[in-house]
Amino acid sequence: KAGVTQTPRYLIKTRGQQVTLSCSPISGHRSVSWYQQTPGQGLQFLFEYFSETQRNKGNFPGRFSGRQFSNSRSEMNVSTLELGDSALYLCASRDAAEAFFGQGTRLTVV
């Protein structure tokens, strides 16, 4: 069974731009969660999607948004990028309590 796939692996964007990250979960998993990881803050929960509906949301500004498609693939969008948005963005796929992570997308905002 293929694991969680995140694309792209690396991104460099300029302040003010927007970015879209993609996540393909493990086949059969309907829950996809997104996390932001920075050295100072650890793993911070962004949001979770289940069957195309946002089920949980963390404490992030509205510039961070997401969606999930009927095939369970998910996208995360960040608008009006700030320097502080530089981080490793991780996607996790679940069908029970256990979450399986992708390799992440390293976003650098300059």
Place this chain on the structure above:
Amino acid sequence: GQQLNQSPQSMFIQEGEDVSMNCTSSSIFNTWLWYKQDPGEGPVLLIALYKAGELTSNGRLTAQFGITRKDSFLNISASIPSDVGIYFCAGQLHGGSQGNLIFGKGTKLSVKP
């Protein structure tokens, strides 16, 4: 909101030594998970715990779900250089796939050969 306190923040040990780290919470959790993350990669699930008092092993790793359901520990026996990485605990308040996981800030393990 809920927080997990993971300790120690970092450890620098000799190869062959045993390692112990733990997580505590002010909330009761239904599930505890332990992950390891290598540089530049996503966290990899090591052990999952579902019942208070449960003790589970995965090779040289052993983890326990605390009786109070507010804590968990992870032990690594006879450490080797490839154990280097950051270990995270994660707790979930609800059962199944309901509810987000809350992560500790990690324990960075360094092993001296």
